Amino acid sequence: MARGPRAQDRILGLDALYINAMLLLLTFGIRTANTIYFEAALIIALLGFVSSIAFAKFLMRGEVIE
Numbered sequence: 001m002a003r004g005p006r007a008q009d010r011i012l013g014l015d016a017l018y019i020n021a022m023l024l025l026l027t028f029g030i031r032t033a034n035t036i037y038f039e040a041a042l043i044i045a046l047l048g049f050v051s052s053i054a055f056a057k058f059l060m061r062g063e064v065i066e
Helices: 007-032 035-061
Strands: none
Touching: 007 035
């Protein structure tokens, strides 16, 4: 993930990392029937999506906030 040939490859690696973390928390939540894992997975999903959009916008235009 850290040594991808291009920035786009590193961002895809980061996406895979947050998706795996989210799925791991969902699995723990189902296994233990504890709702805190579901909330943490939701937060990771939202932050991961927003960061992916921000990185893509930065790579396309060179700035995040217009």
